[in-house]
Amino acid sequence: MTAQQNDPGLDPYLIISSDCHAGLPTEEYRPYLDSRFHRAFDDFLGERDARREEATRLGIRNDAFAAKWFHDHEEGLRGGWDTAQRLKELDGDGVAAEVVFPDADAVDSRTAAPFGVGLGLSGDQDPELGMAGAQAHNRWLADFVSEHPERHCGVALLPVTGEVGRVVAEIHRAKESGLGALMIPSMWVDKAPYHDRRYDPVWAAAAECAMPVVTHSGAAPRHEYGDHLGIYVSEVTWWPARPLWFLLWSGVFERHPGLRFGVAESGCWWLPNLLWFMDRLYLGAHGGKKLSPFAELKRPPHEYLDRQIFVCATNTKRRELAQRYEIGVDNILWGSDFPHPEGTWPDTRAWLTKTFHDIPVAETRRMLGLAAAEVFGFDTGALAPLARRIGPTPAELGQDDDQSAVEASWARSREVGRHWLTDHDFPTLGVTP
Amino acid sequence: MTAQQNDPGLDPYLIISSDCHAGLPTEEYRPYLDSRFHRAFDDFLGERDARREEATRLGIRNDAFAAKWFHDHEEGLRGGWDTAQRLKELDGDGVAAEVVFPDADAVDSRTAAPFGVGLGLSGDQDPELGMAGAQAHNRWLADFVSEHPERHCGVALLPVTGEVGRVVAEIHRAKESGLGALMIPSMWVDKAPYHDRRYDPVWAAAAECAMPVVTHSGAAPRHEYGDHLGIYVSEVTWWPARPLWFLLWSGVFERHPGLRFGVAESGCWWLPNLLWFMDRLYLGAHGGKKLSPFAELKRPPHEYLDRQIFVCATNTKRRELAQRYEIGVDNILWGSDFPHPEGTWPDTRAWLTKTFHDIPVAETRRMLGLAAAEVFGFDTGALAPLARRIGPTPAELGQDDDQSAVEASWARSREVGRHWLTDHDFPTLGVTP
Numbered sequence: 001m002t003a004q005q006n007d008p009g010l011d012p013y014l015i016i017s018s019d020c021h022a023g024l025p026t027e028e029y030r031p032y033l034d035s036r037f038h039r040a041f042d043d044f045l046g047e048r049d050a051r052r053e054e055a056t057r058l059g060i061r062n063d064a065f066a067a068k069w070f071h072d073h074e075e076g077l078r079g080g081w082d083t084a085q086r087l088k089e090l091d092g093d094g095v096a097a098e099v100v101f102p103d104a105d106a107v108d109s110r111t112a113a114p115f116g117v118g119l120g121l122s123g124d125q126d127p128e129l130g131m132a133g134a135q136a137h138n139r140w141l142a143d144f145v146s147e148h149p150e151r152h153c154g155v156a157l158l159p160v161t162g163e164v165g166r167v168v169a170e171i172h173r174a175k176e177s178g179l180g181a182l183m184i185p186s187m188w189v190d191k192a193p194y195h196d197r198r199y200d201p202v203w204a205a206a207a208e209c210a211m212p213v214v215t216h217s218g219a220a221p222r223h224e225y226g227d228h229l230g231i232y233v234s235e236v237t238w239w240p241a242r243p244l245w246f247l248l249w250s251g252v253f254e255r256h257p258g259l260r261f262g263v264a265e266s267g268c269w270w271l272p273n274l275l276w277f278m279d280r281l282y283l284g285a286h287g288g289k290k291l292s293p294f295a296e297l298k299r300p301p302h303e304y305l306d307r308q309i310f311v312c313a314t315n316t317k318r319r320e321l322a323q324r325y326e327i328g329v330d331n332i333l334w335g336s337d338f339p340h341p342e343g344t345w346p347d348t349r350a351w352l353t354k355t356f357h358d359i360p361v362a363e364t365r366r367m368l369g370l371a372a373a374e375v376f377g378f379d380t381g382a383l384a385p386l387a388r389r390i391g392p393t394p395a396e397l398g399q400d401d402d403q404s405a406v407e408a409s410w411a412r413s414r415e416v417g418r419h420w421l422t423d424h425d426f427p428t429l430g431v432t433p
Numbered sequence: 434m435t436a437q438q439n440d441p442g443l444d445p446y447l448i449i450s451s452d453c454h455a456g457l458p459t460e461e462y463r464p465y466l467d468s469r470f471h472r473a474f475d476d477f478l479g480e481r482d483a484r485r486e487e488a489t490r491l492g493i494r495n496d497a498f499a500a501k502w503f504h505d506h507e508e509g510l511r512g513g514w515d516t517a518q519r520l521k522e523l524d525g526d527g528v529a530a531e532v533v534f535p536d537a538d539a540v541d542s543r544t545a546a547p548f549g550v551g552l553g554l555s556g557d558q559d560p561e562l563g564m565a566g567a568q569a570h571n572r573w574l575a576d577f578v579s580e581h582p583e584r585h586c587g588v589a590l591l592p593v594t595g596e597v598g599r600v601v602a603e604i605h606r607a608k609e610s611g612l613g614a615l616m617i618p619s620m621w622v623d624k625a626p627y628h629d630r631r632y633d634p635v636w637a638a639a640a641e642c643a644m645p646v647v648t649h650s651g652a653a654p655r656h657e658y659g660d661h662l663g664i665y666v667s668e669v670t671w672w673p674a675r676p677l678w679f680l681l682w683s684g685v686f687e688r689h690p691g692l693r694f695g696v697a698e699s700g701c702w703w704l705p706n707l708l709w710f711m712d713r714l715y716l717g718a719h720g721g722k723k724l725s726p727f728a729e730l731k732r733p734p735h736e737y738l739d740r741q742i743f744v745c746a747t748n749t750k751r752r753e754l755a756q757r758y759e760i761g762v763d764n765i766l767w768g769s770d771f772p773h774p775e776g777t778w779p780d781t782r783a784w785l786t787k788t789f790h791d792i793p794v795a796e797t798r799r800m801l802g803l804a805a806a807e808v809f810g811f812d813t814g815a816l817a818p819l820a821r822r823i824g825p826t827p828a829e830l831g832q833d834d835d836q837s838a839v840e841a842s843w844a845r846s847r848e849v850g851r852h853w854l855t856d857h858d859f860p861t862l863g864v865t866p
Contacts, residue, residue, distance in 0.1 A: 059726035193657045195664065224626045229726045230682030231628065233714055234707070238671065249663030269710070273702050274667070276752060281666055293492035293662040319709060319852070322859040412866075419752070426755040430859030433845075 010401070012391030013094070013365060014383055016372040018312035019216075019264050019335030019343075020098040023111035023118065024081045024140055032136040033114055040129060044115055051109060058222065059229030066107050069341055076346060080104025080111055080339050083147050090151070093336055093348035096369070096387045097378050099153045099181065099312065100145065101216055101264065102137055106340040113137040113157065119218030123161040123188035130159035131166060138170070142177035150383060153180035153376040155214060160184040160202055161191035168205045175209040180376055182206055186215045186240040194243045195250030203247075207258030212375055214312065215240035216264040237266035244309065245278065251296025253304040260375055264312035265337065269319060271311060272326035272427075275302055276420050302418060305331060310375050315344050315351065316367070321359055322430045325417045329363050333372040349392050357398035358431070360407050364399070409433075443834070445824030446527070446798060447816055449805040451745035452649075452697050452768030452776075453531040456544035456551065457514050457573055465569040466547055473562060477548055484542060491655065492662035499540050502774055509779060513537025513544055513772050516580050523584070526769055526781035529802070529820045530584045530811050532745065533577075534616065534649055534697065535570055539773040546570040546590065552651030556594040556621035563592035564599060571603070575610035583816060586613035586809040588647060593617040593635055594624035601638045608642040613809055615639055616697075619648040619673040627676045628683030636680075640691030645808055647745065648673035649697040670699035677742065678711065684729030686737040693808055697745035698770065702752060704744060705759035705860075708735055709853055735851065738764060743808050748777050748784065749800070754792055755863045758850045762796050766805040782825050790831035791864070793840050797832070842866075 024032075026045065033041055055061040070077065079086035081104060090098060102118035105111040112118050115133035117125065134157035145152035156174035160167055171182060192198055206213050217240045225231045241263050247253060253261070278301035282294055297304075306328055313320065314335040324332055337343025344351040356364050369387075373380050400406060409431040416428040457465075459478065466474055488494040503510065512519035514537060523531060535551035538544040545551050548566035550558065567590035578585035589607035593600055604615060625631055639646050650673045658664045674696050680686060686694070711734035715727055730737075739761055746753065747768040757765055770776025777784040789797050802820075806813050833839060842864040849861040 062726075193659070195659050195661050226626070226628050226683065228628050228679075228682045228729075230711070230714060230730075231679055234678040234682065234711060235675070242668070245667040246661075246664055249661045249667065250659065269706050273706070277702070278663070278667060281663060293495075296661075297663075318858045319860060425751045426863030427752060429862050432865075 010393060010395070012388050012393045013397075014369040014373070014380060014387035015093075015095045015097075015391055016333075016369040016376075016378055016383075017090075017095045017098040017336040017338065018262075018333035018372045018376070019314045020100055020338045021102065021104045021106070021340060022080055022086070022100045022141065022144060023102050023104040023113055023137065025110055026112050026114070028081075029114050029136045029140065032139045034132055034135075037114070037129065037132045041114055048109070048112075051112075055109070057227050058225065058232060059227065060232070061107065065341075069107050073339070073346075077105070077339055081144070083144065087148065087151070089338060089345065091390045093338065093345055094352075094390050094392045095336055095338070095348065096383045096391060097151045097153070097373075098338070099155060099335070099372065099376055100141065101155050101183065102141075102157060103218075104339055106342070117157050117159065119216055121157055121159065121183065121185045122219050123185045123191040125159055125161075125185075127159065127162040131162055131170065133157075134159050135170065138174050138177065138179060142174070142179055146178055149178060150379055151386075153378065154178065155181045155183045156211075158182045158184050158213075160199065161188055164198060164201050168201050171202070171205040171209055171211065175211060179211070181212045181214055183214050183216055184243070186217070186219045186243065187221075194246040194252075199252075200255065203252055203256045203259050207256045210258070210377060212260035212262055212310075214262045214264050215243055215266075216312075217266045237270065240264070240266045241270060241274075245274070248278070248301055248304055248309075249294070249297070253308045254296060254298050257308070260308050260310065262310040262312055262333070262375065265314045265335070266311070267317070267320060268311040268313040268327050268332055269317065269323065271331075272323045275305060275326065275418070279418075279420055302421065310371070312372075315342075316355065318355060321355070322413075324363070324367075325414050326419075326427065326429075329366050330371045332367045333375065334368050349396065352392060353397045358406055358409070359399075360410060361394045361399050361403055364394070364397070443826060443828070445821050445826045446830075447802040447806070447813060447820035448526075448528045448530075448824055449766075449802040449809075449811060449816075450523075450528045450531040450769040450771065451695075451766035451805045451809070452747045453533055453771045454535065454537045454539070454773060455513055455519070455533045455574065455577060456535050456537040456546055456570070458543055459545050459547070461514075462547050462569045462573065465572045467565055467568075470547070470562065470565045473565075474547055481542070481545075484545075488542070490660055491658065491665060492660065493665070494540065498774075502540050506772070506779070510538070510772050514577070516577065520581065520584070522771060522778065524823045526771065526778055527785075527823050527825045528769055528771070528781065529816045529824060530586070530806075531771070532586045532588060532614065532768070532805065532809055533574065534588050535574075535590060536651075537772055539775070550590050550592065552649055554590055554592065554616065554618045555652050556618045556624040558592055558594075558618075560592065560595040564595055564603065566590075567592050568603065571607050571610065571612060575607070575612055579611055582611060583812055584819075586811065587611065588614045588616045589644070591615045591617050591646075593632065594621055597631060597634050601634050604635070604638040604642055604644065608644060612644070614645045614647055616647050616649055617676070619650070619652045619676065620654075627679040627685075632685075633688065636685055636689045636692050640689045643691070643810060645693035645695055645743075647695045647697050648676055648699075649745075650699045670703065673697070673699045674703060674707075678707070681711070681734055681737055681742075682727070682730070686741045687729060687731050690741070693741050693743065695743040695745055695766070695808065698747045698768070699744070700750070700753060701744040701746040701760050701765055702750065702756065704764075705756045708738060708759065708851070712851075712853055735854065743804070745805075748775075749788065751788060754788070755846075757796070757800075758847050759852075759860065759862075762799050763804045765800045766808065767801050782829065785825060786830045791839055791842070792832075793843060794827045794832050794836055797827070797830070
């Protein structure tokens with residue numbers, strides 16, 4: 001053992017990306033799809049151009065950008081479905097393990113899962129086609145992650161608004177096949193909202209299987225936006241966050257203490273205000289009244305957050321890191337968003353240096369990997385040798401060997417923390433000069 | 434002139450509440466309603482109990498609280514529609530002038546405007562009944578404010594999703610009748626979203642009449658909430674804020690530079706993140722690209738905010754005041770919410786002391802009245818003698834005669850301001866010890 005390995009301050013980081021994407025070129029999903037859906041699949045393939053035009057109209061897609069993106073990254077982008085290429089890309093970024101969401105191609109949707117059940121998974125999907133498409137992707141993904149199971153947590157697609165028995169069965173099937181988490185639609189649309197007790201067997205099965213339930217940004221009521229991209233982007237993170245307060249206030253986290261729920265690629269900047277707002281509401285109602293309107297909760301919202309809720313915060317912004325003592329350092333799971341252009345790949349190392357250079361090393365370790373390992377059940381022991389080989393060191397991220405100055409600069413912010421719980425009037429964010 | 438009047442640091446505050454409520458006991462709206470709607474009005478009155486039961490079920494209404502509220506405040510609550518009583522209550526609170534929204538009774542809805550066009554005004558309202566109910570309230574309100582026009586800015590109800598010609602006509606009619614602002618539904622529901630060009634004549638008329646357009650919290654998709662009050666409260670402020678980014682990104686503020694738009698009783702805690710998010714989106718897109726997806730905008734979002742957008746922030750929270758340099762001090766308009774129980778009445782003076790004691794006097798003057806005077810066109814000269822008589826002094830709010838220490842405590846926060854525009858990585862909120 002070298003001296004370096006004995007000093008946790010100098011060890012390379014074990015990096016786990018809580019938000020990556022993989023998916024087959026759409027037509028290649030055919031063998032994974034029950035043959036009775038092949039005709040419907042042909043129809044779906046035929047509508048591809050129309051979907052691309054729709055994305056271009058709203059401004060989500062840009063012809064010139066797309067051409068350059070595919071030209072510049074042709075080889076790396078094959079990592080969206082080719083395991084050997086993928087590991088090469090992850091290694092290059094210093095990422096030891098990853099949580100794998102669908103839709104590798106966010107630019108041209110060439111890897112859309114059948115029937116639109118990828119990131120656009122929606123509550124109003126046709127239940128038959130929805131489950132068929134989800135199972136096709138889930139089967140392929142189980143194969144995909146099986147080659148190096150210690151490095152991937154595959155996220156099964158779960159059309160949760162369908163018939164409960166089938167949904168529960170798919171949870172168990174996905175678990176047995178080697179997948180590790182469940183993505184549900186952000187929007188239930190015309191189906192039952194997630195406070196509905198009809199979903200209790202689903203939450204129970206997810207908890208029993210230790211599969212975190214996650215929403216991911218993508219779905220939104222696009223029919224309301226006209227061709228205004230700014231409107232879409234301004235609220236696309238709200239819709240995946242919305243189930244959080246539906247689950248919380250209806251007592252789902254109280255009834256299912258083993259359930260973990262997360263929101264992916266929606267930032268975490270909105271969480272401090274939400275938590276402050278919900279805590280005040282709950283604690284205020286309990287101030288002097290015998291009868292609470294929140295009888296389904298047994299503790300304040302922040303306790304459920306710290307126990308059961310997390311954010312796959314993807315490429316965390318400096319403003320968000322400044323708010324980490326309100327969010328909870330352990331609730332922030334960094335992600336590279338590989339291989340999406342809005343992520344940090346293939347420049348993750350430089351990006352990490354820019355973003356984390358003045359963040360304490362111990363906290364960086366949590367946000368870059370250890371928190372995700374706990375949530376998604378990665379085996380850090382099994383990953384350790386790889387991390388030592390590919391992970392950047394604190395020094396490579398520009399972090400000081402001597403952490404005393406950087407720790408001191410955050411001391412006031414850490415001490416105030418969630419100011420509404422620590423008897424401080426005002427938040428204290430950012431460093432103290 | 435006394436020495437006190439010469440020193441702006443010691444003058445009593447000119448307080449304008451940007452969020453108050455007035456409305457007739459519902460049955461008394463009959464004479465203001467076109468007679469052809471009297472039969473429909475009888476039906477509406479007959480559904481009152483059902484509405485109350487609905488509110489009780491969701492937990493918005495509580496029997497025991499309601500009984501105590503009406504018992505304790507019987508006399509003062511008559512100020513919801515009785516001018517003499519109202520002025521007595523405003524004077525008691527130190528409030529010189531007010532912006533008058535509908536629905537005086539937020540506990541039992543006894544003063545609901547006809548056909549549910551009060552705070553619940555919704556885009557999917559029957560257009561005929563909606564306009565009839567709105568006009569009934571608007572006519573009464575014009576009478577109501579006419580007794581002391583310098584003290585009230587009456588907010589006309591505007592069912593904006595109806596036929597554009599009639600909507601524009603109602604704007605001009607309301608203006609001529611003495612009303613000063615326009616409330617539109619927070620939710621268009623199944624009608625055209627507010628980015629639609631069909632509304633351009635409406636925004637033009639509002640600008641021409643110098644009537645700010647406002648949304649107010651209240652409407653929400655309650656059918657999704659079951660009986661979970663926490664869900665309702667957690668997102669009830671999002672729906673009235675939503676039109677802000679629909680108007681902004683579709684270029685409404687660029688095409689109608691005279692239009693003012695505000696969001697009432699929805700807090701202002703959400704505004705810094707939204708502004709940061711929108712500015713980054715706009716400025717990022719303009720960084721290196723010739724073709725912008727935001728061609729309808731000619732300047733970054735914060736410039737529209739500072740020029741045309743405001744928040745009637747009602748009983749501002751300490752956490753919100755800590756963020757005022759990101760929001761913009763001049764964009765925060767305090768309100769008492771008289772006569773609603775969630776507001777500061779009848780203890781406004783004590784509440785102001787608790788909340789503003791360590792906020793600089795000059796900024797307090799803006800947030801408590803001067804900013805609202807500019808937005809809503811109050812005549813501060815006409816109000817000055819009254820303010821000197823009833824307004825609390827800075828000393829009564831616990832504010833130091835010598836402002837140097839308090840100014841210094843906020844200097845760093847003010848200097849950083851909107852950190853994404855001042856080249857600072859992190860926000861700096863709150864006081865520096």
